[in-house]
Amino acid sequence: MxxxxxxxxxxxxxxxxxxxxxxxxxxxxxxxxxEHRNEKEDVDFPAVNIYEAGNELLCIAAIPGLDKAEDVDVYVDDRSIHLKGKTHLVGGKYKPTREEFGSGAFNREVVLPYRVRSDAIGATYKKGFLYVKLLRVPEEQQKPRKVDIRRFDD
Known part of the structure; x- marks a missing residue:
């Protein structure tokens, strides 16, 4: 054969x-x-870098095209940062032929490497980058706490 x-x-x-x-x-x-997805939906926008020094975290998000501070909302819970907003990039008389970062709404949640305090957060936007400074929850507050169980069969 x-x-x-x-x-x-x-x-x-x-x-x-x-x-x-x-x-x-x-x-x-x-x-x-x-062929089976909208490629822009699967892209993580904005790109985020996270740096740490001692008990501080610095999150830097690349968000070109914000006109004012009200165009972005930053939400922080004890273990993540959530960025939601809208960018405005206009090419004037030019029409886009390729867009790697476009205009419009974005919504991104980033998990943080450890728990952070909710009372000590600072944010600044400068030259297309959003800087969010966070502080780590102290070690003694991160440890699991034993919960006493009351007798319930009475």
């Missing part, structure tokens, strides 16, 4: 057990994925 005929027999056998379209036309993984 020649190798081509063996391969076709093998394909027929595989199709029978794995499904008719198992050996459909080949696509690169990114091509197949981009």
């Amino acid at each position: 020649d190798s081509w005929k063996q391969m076709m027999e093998w394909k027929k056998f595989a199709d029978q057990y794995l499904g008719q379209n198992f050996f459909g036309p080949y696509q690169q993984p990114e091509q197949a994925q981009s």
Whole structure:
């Protein structure tokens, strides 16, 4: 039996057990994925870097196109930072041919490496970057606390 005929027999056998379209036309993984999703939705925007020094965290978010402070909301809980807002980038008479950062609404939540205090938060926007400074919850407050259970079978 020649190798081509063996391969076709093998394909027929595989199709029978794995499904008719198992050996459909080949696509690169990114091509197949981009056909089934809106690529802008899957991009993490804004990009965020987190730095630490001692008991401080500095979160820097790249957010070009904010016109005023009211265009972005920053929410911090004990373990994450949530950025929500809207950017305004206008090319004037130019129409976009490629947009890696676009205009419009964004919504991003970033998990922090440890718990932070909610009473000591500072935020500044400068030259397209949002800087959020946070303080770590003291070690003694991070430890699990034993809870006393009262008798409940009375």
